[in-house]
Structures are given as structure tokens and as C-alpha cells.
Amino acid sequence: MAIILPDEPTPIAKVPSTENKTGGWRTFRPIINYEKCIRCYICWKFCPEPAIEFDSPDAHPVAKPQLAKFDSVKINYDYCKGCGICANECPVNAIEMILEEKLEED
Numbered sequence: 001m002a003i004i005l006p007d008e009p010t011p012i013a014k015v016p017s018t019e020n021k022t023g024g025w026r027t028f029r030p031i032i033n034y035e036k037c038i039r040c041y042i043c044w045k046f047c048p049e050p051a052i053e054f055d056s057p058d059a060h061p062v063a064k065p066q067l068a069k070f071d072s073v074k075i076n077y078d079y080c081k082g083c084g085i086c087a088n089e090c091p092v093n094a095i096e097m098i099l100e101e102k103l104e105e106d
């Protein structure tokens with residue numbers, strides 16, 4: 001049986017994710033607790049947006065001295081839509097999802 005492809009393929013996205021700033025969708029904001037972060041990069045791997053970025057090793061506090069040679073991570077809130085996947089996947093619960101309204105009050 002022949003497979004008939006449409007004239008205009010329908011890709012999931014026609015532009016790179018960096019073209020769409022999804023930060024405006026966010027209800028909850030992920031906050032990294034650097035005292036807990038073990039720099040495993042699982043949050044980077046699972047984030048569906050280009051929102052988890054690498055930062056220099058000394059840009060943030062480090063949980064253990066032996067981790068100090070590894071890059072730290074930070075969240076680019078222009079692209080973070082607040083889905084919470086990073087917080088769910090972090091093996092040491094170093095990411096807390098905080099209601100944006102709560103942060104605005106503080």
C-alpha cells in the first residue's frame with residue numbers, strides 16, 4: 001500500500017523553540033534551591049522549552065565542594081512556561097514551584 005503524504009507536511013513546529021517566548025503562560029514559577037542542587041542536569045534534559053540554561057560553576061552556590069567544577073544551571077523565565085516537569089524530575093527536590101501571584105505579593 002502506498003503512503004500518500006500531504007503536499008504541505010505538518011511538522012510539530014516550523015520555527016525553533018527560541019522563537020516563541022512561553023514565559024507569559026506561566027502560573028507557577030520554578031525556583032532552584034542551590035543548596036540542594038547536585039548539578040545532575042536532569043531538569044535540563046526533561047525541560048520541554050529552552051528554559052534551563054547552563055551557567056558558570058561559580059555563578060551560584062554549590063551544594064557540595066566536589067560539584068564546584070561542574071557548570072551550574074539557571075532558569076530563563078522568558079521561555080519557562082511553568083509546567084513543573086523539572087520540579088517533578090529533580091532527584092533531590094531542589095526545584096520548588098511557587099505561585100506567581102505569591103511571588104508578586106512578596
Ligand code: SF4
Pocket residue numbers: 030046047048049051052075079080081082083084085086087
Ligand atoms: S517549569 Fe517546565 S518550562 Fe519551566 S523550566 Fe521547568 S520544565 Fe522547563
Ligand code: SF4
Pocket residue numbers: 032036037038039040041042043044073089090091092093094095
Ligand atoms: S535536576 Fe535538580 S539537582 Fe539536577 S541540575 Fe536540575 S535542579 Fe539541580
